[in-house]
Structure formats: C-alpha cells, structure tokens
Amino acid sequence: MFKRITPESAAQSVAFDFEGRTIAAWPGDTVAAALLAAGETQFRTTPEKNRPRGPFCMMGVCFDCLMVIDGEPNRQACQVLATEGMRVRRQNGAAEIGPDDAIPGDGA
Amino acid sequence: MSEPASPDLIVVGAGPAGMAAATTAAEAGASVLLLDDQAKPGGQIYRAVEAADAASEAVLGPEYMAGRPLAAALRSSTVTYVPDAAVWQVSDGREVGYSAAGRAHLVRARQVILATGAQERPFPIPGWQLPGVMMAGAAQTLLKSSGLAAEGAVFAGSGPLLYLVVHQYLQAGVQVAALLDTTSSANRLPALAHLPGALRRWDMLGKGRRWMAAIKASGTRVVSGVSALKVLGDERASGLGYRVGTGPWREIQSEHVFVHQGVVPNVNLSFAAGIKHRWDERQLCWHPLTDAWGRTDLDGIAIAGDGAGIGGALAAEAAGRIAALGALRELGRIDAAACDAQARPHRVALEREGRLRPFLDTWFRPADHFRVPVDDTTLVCRCEELTVKDLTDVMEIGLAGPNQLKSYCRAGMGPCQGRFCGLTVQELMAREQGRTPEAVGYYRLRPPIKPVPFSELAMLDADDTANDG
Numbered sequence: 001m002f003k004r005i006t007p008e009s010a011a012q013s014v015a016f017d018f019e020g021r022t023i024a025a026w027p028g029d030t031v032a033a034a035l036l037a038a039g040e041t042q043f044r045t046t047p048e049k050n051r052p053r054g055p056f057c058m059m060g061v062c063f064d065c066l067m068v069i070d071g072e073p074n075r076q077a078c079q080v081l082a083t084e085g086m087r088v089r090r091q092n093g094a095a096e097i098g099p100d101d102a103i104p105g106d107g108a
Numbered sequence: 109m110s111e112p113a114s115p116d117l118i119v120v121g122a123g124p125a126g127m128a129a130a131t132t133a134a135e136a137g138a139s140v141l142l143l144d145d146q147a148k149p150g151g152q153i154y155r156a157v158e159a160a161d162a163a164s165e166a167v168l169g170p171e172y173m174a175g176r177p178l179a180a181a182l183r184s185s186t187v188t189y190v191p192d193a194a195v196w197q198v199s200d201g202r203e204v205g206y207s208a209a210g211r212a213h214l215v216r217a218r219q220v221i222l223a224t225g226a227q228e229r230p231f232p233i234p235g236w237q238l239p240g241v242m243m244a245g246a247a248q249t250l251l252k253s254s255g256l257a258a259e260g261a262v263f264a265g266s267g268p269l270l271y272l273v274v275h276q277y278l279q280a281g282v283q284v285a286a287l288l289d290t291t292s293s294a295n296r297l298p299a300l301a302h303l304p305g306a307l308r309r310w311d312m313l314g315k316g317r318r319w320m321a322a323i324k325a326s327g328t329r330v331v332s333g334v335s336a337l338k339v340l341g342d343e344r345a346s347g348l349g350y351r352v353g354t355g356p357w358r359e360i361q362s363e364h365v366f367v368h369q370g371v372v373p374n375v376n377l378s379f380a381a382g383i384k385h386r387w388d389e390r391q392l393c394w395h396p397l398t399d400a401w402g403r404t405d406l407d408g409i410a411i412a413g414d415g416a417g418i419g420g421a422l423a424a425e426a427a428g429r430i431a432a433l434g435a436l437r438e439l440g441r442i443d444a445a446a447c448d449a450q451a452r453p454h455r456v457a458l459e460r461e462g463r464l465r466p467f468l469d470t471w472f473r474p475a476d477h478f479r480v481p482v483d484d485t486t487l488v489c490r491c492e493e494l495t496v497k498d499l500t501d502v503m504e505i506g507l508a509g510p511n512q513l514k515s516y517c518r519a520g521m522g523p524c525q526g527r528f529c530g531l532t533v534q535e536l537m538a539r540e541q542g543r544t545p546e547a548v549g550y551y552r553l554r555p556p557i558k559p560v561p562f563s564e565l566a567m568l569d570a571d572d573t574a575n576d577g
C-alpha cells in the first residue's frame with residue numbers, strides 16, 4: 001500500500017469520516033490521497049455493471065474516483081482537498097439525485 | 109465578485125504556460141483573470157511546487173524546482189487568480205463559464221488564452237479499470253502533493269515520464285518490483301533519422317540515459333521488449349502479466365500497477381469551443397490549429413503550452429509568454445515592433461526545447477496494439493463499460509464516425525466525456541473500417557465540458573438579473 005516518504009507533521013493533520021472510519025489527512029491531501037494512504041482502494045462501483053473502481057488519473061480527467069462527499073454525489077475525490085469533519089462515502093452504482101438522507105445505504 | 113467584471117485577458121490553466129502568460133500580461137498593465145482547477149498553482153508538472161523544499165528537490169529533481177519562480181511571480185502579480193475553478197465553457201465570443209466555490213460565473217474577456225496542458229494517453233489493456241491500477245502520472249501526483257509512494261509497485265509502458273517516476277521512487281528509497289518496457293524496437297530506425305536534431309539537446313538525452321542507468325544500477329528488474337500486458341486480479345489488481353516478443357506469459361505480483369505511454373493535449377475545451385484541430389500523425393493526437401502567436405481560428409482566443417501540442421514544461425512557459433505578448437498587441441498595449449522584440453528570446457527557447465521532440469515522439473511512439481487493443485474483452489470506454497467487442501459489433505453496421513457510435517452505445521458519453529476513450533475509439537474505428545484516423549475524426553464535444561450542477565446554472569440567471577438591476 002501507499003506509505004508516506006516524508007516525516008509526519010501530525011499537528012497540521014485533519015480528520016474526516018469515511019463510512020464510520022476516521023481517516024487522518026495531511027496538509028495538501030486530497031480526499032483520494034488520504035484514503036489511498038489509509039489503504040482504501042475501492043472508491044465506488046459502476047452504475048451499469050456494479051464493478052469496483054478506484055482513483056486512476058489523480059488529475060481530474062478520468063472521473064473514476066467519484067464519491068459522495070458531505071452528501072453531494074459525483075464529487076471527484078482526487079480534486080477535493082480533505083477538510084476537518086468531512087463525511088465521505090463510496091458512490092455505489094448510479095448517483096442518486098436528492099438529499100443525502102434519501103440515498104439507500106447511507107448509515108446516517 | 110472580486111474578479112474584474114470584464115478583464116482584458118482570461119487565462120485558463122495555471123501550469124507553466126498559464127502562469128507565464130498571466131504574469132507577462134499583468135506586468136504590461138493588462139487586467140488578467142487566471143482560472144485553474146487545482147487548489148494551488150503549478151499545473152501537473154509543477155504540482156504543489158510552492159510547498160517544495162530541499163528534501164522534495166532531492167526526490168523530484170531540479171527540473172521540478174523550475175516552477176517555483178513562476179508560482180512566486182504569479183503570487184506577487186496583479187493577476188486575479190481563482191483556484192479550484194472548473195471551466196466548463198469557452199464560447200467563440202470569448203465568454204468563459206466556470207464554477208468556483210459552488211457558484212457558476214460567466215465572464216467575457218477581450219482576449220482568452222487556453223493553457224489546459226496535457227493528460228496521459230489512454231492505455232487500454234485487459235484489467236486497466238481495476239482498483240490498484242493507476243497512471244504513472246498519478247503515482248507522481250501522489251508523490252508531489254502528499255509524499256505518498258507505493259512500495260513494491262510494478263511500472264509498465266514507455267516514455268520519459270515512466271522512467272522519471274521510477275527514478276523518483278528510487279531516489280525516495282522506495283523499492284520498485286519491476287519496470288516493464290513496451291518501447292518497440294521497430295521505432296529505433298525511424299527515430300535515428302531525428303538524432304542529429306536531438307543531439308543538439310545532448311543534455312536532455314544524457315539525463316534520460318542517467319535515469320535508466322540509475323534504475324538498472326539499483327537492481328530494479330527491468331524487462332525490455334514487452335509485447336503484451338494484462339492486469340491480474342478480479343476485484344482489484346494483484347499483479348501484471350506480460351510477454352516478451354512471442355514468448356510465454358509471465359507474471360509479477362503486486363497490488364500496485366502504474367502504466368504510462370506518453371501524454372496528449374487536453375483538447376476537450378478547445379474542441380468544445382469550436383476551434384479547428386488537425387490530426388498529428390507523429391504525436392498520434394489532435395492539435396488545435398494555431399499560428400506563431402498561439403492564435404486559433406476564433407477571434408481573440410489563443411492556446412499555449414502542451415494543450416497546443418506536446419512540447420514539455422519549458423516550451424510551455426515560452427509559448428505562454430509569446431501568446432501573452434500577442435494578446436497585449438491585440439489589446440493595443442504594445443506595438444508590433446515591441447511585441448516581436450520581446451517575443452524573440454522566448455522563440456529561441458521554444459525552438460531549443462523543440463529540437464528533441466521529433467526524436468522522442470518517434471522513439472517512444474506507442475505500438476499499434478497498445479493504442480488499439482487486440483483483445484475483444486478489453487474495456488475501451490471506462491465510463492460506459494464498453495469493450496472492444498461491444499464497439500466493433502456496432503461498428504459492423506457501417507457507422508459514419510464516432511458521433512454515430514455514441515447514439516448506438518453511449519461510448520464517450522460518460523462523465524470523462526471521452527478523455528480516456530476518444531483516441532482509442534477513433535483508431536479502433538479506423539482499423540475496423542480501413543480508414544485513416546483523421547478521416548474517422550473525433551467525438552463532437554459540447555459544453556459543459558465538466559459537470560456543473562443545474563442549481564448553479566439556475567443561480568447564474570439570478571446573478572444576471574441582479575446585475576441588470
């Protein structure tokens with residue numbers, strides 16, 4: 001799995017929730033980077049065939065890292081900087097349009 | 109809104125070309141709005157360069173640090189720099205639509221410079237869609253932005269960036285399981301024709317050779333002549349299968365597979381704006397048609413940097429300054445003589461950076477079977493989950509081009525808007541129908557080129573009403 005090659009500056013790190021798991025993000029981490037650092041590889045499943053996907057390009061062009069971030073679906077995890085208290089979960093299947101609590105599978 | 113209501117110049121993209129263009133224009137007194145989709149300036153090549161220190165220079169190399177003065181100049185300029193901005197439209201009337209901080213904006217400028225850079229070329233091999241498989245550029249992004257590296261990864265493909273990232277991993281003390289090189293030996297002879305020009309950049313050639321020598325000296329397994337690749341694993345990558353020549357399939361186990369076979373211009377915005385493009389057979393991609401000042405066929409819209417054709421970071425910086433000077437002349441801020449004189453040193457730099465390009469393009473030309481998959485089950489359109497067979501079955505009907513393909517099977521209509529299947533679909537159709545890629549053409553792209561919520565577009569109307577009032 002991915003590991004840090006630079007010494008940790010824990011004082012500056014932020015924490016966010018990923019489906020009940022607390023993830024520590026370092027300064028400059030996107031949501032995708034922080035999740036990869038925590039060993040997560042599957043970010044969503046596809047709408048058509050329900051197949052697993054994860055980050056691929058890390059620069060915002062492949063759209064394979066789409067997640068539900070703070071209730072909003074179709075967010076590119078590789079483009080969104082991690083912030084304190086964020087709520088992140090996988091986008092399984094097609095994105096649902098509507099308020100967060102209307103999405104099946106949300107633990108909240 | 110803090111940005112000027114109608115700036116002299118809008119620059120899209122804050123990589124080397126965009127940063128250079130924006131600061132050059134602002135220094136001459138133009139009002140400049142710079143829009144970029146990242147949180148910090150630098151583009152992909154100089155990503156997170158403002159946070160770089162001696163330790164990162166030791167890993168990423170001195171070339172990376174060349175972005176620091178560009179970013180510093182931008183920060184101390186009068187440029188209105190908007191990070192985290194998604195540009196979804198540029199109209200032929202130089203009206204730029206973008207979203208930032210949950211709001212959509214439409215701003216018209218007197219001049220527009222697109223500096224949208226490059227993306228990695230699609231690498232459609234069996235299993236490339238599995239979690240754990242990423243582009244080599246993605247590995248480098250993680251290294252630059254977050255100091256993250258994957259121990260024991262396997263790298264596969266061809267091109268300078270691939271060797272550079274492996275070299276950077278080794279510099280960071282991260283072990284690499286293997287480097288599987290797909291560079292075709294058939295490229296050598298045609299590439300040699302370009303060697304005299306390339307030798308004028310012996311410094312660059314020498315750098316590439318030093319990377320390779322260091323990789324081999326590290327004891328990293330390097331396999332040349334790789335003729336086929338397939339990702340192992342079902343739910344996620346567990347390794348990479350490969351063949352050398354016509355030899356047997358072999359396997360390397362690793363949960364991280366990084367692939368790369370060159371970069372291509374990011375043309376979604378220029379295509380959607382309606383700018384004329386031509387197929388470049390040497391770089392195997394589309395180039396917007398531009399003149400010596402980067403100007404396109406659309407009045408007041410220029411393109412600078414890798415988005416106009418792959419030339420690298422230093423060429424992009426020079427092209428950005430040249431395009432800015434051209435825009436300043438159009439704006440009446442400098443006369444033609446001053447414009448020509450000021451552009452001269454940048455033209456020298458541009459020419460110098462271009463000397464190696466024909467050799468590199470030819471030497472690292474991805475083999476046909478790595479651009480157009482031979483295996484029927486390989487996914488071509490990742491978004492709509494369409495395989496080679498799905499597409500060729502539809503093509504058999506006798507389609508006129510990629511746009512008709514869309515209406516039959518939705519190829520290229522997912523969220524990436526063809527960025528990772530367009531070139532493959534085009535060349536696959538050329539192969540199946542016995543036509544040239546140029547004759548087949550590309551997807552017709554339309555704005556918005558990035559997803560923008562309807563709620564933001566609805567607010568746009570409210571904004572306009574408020575402004576009118």
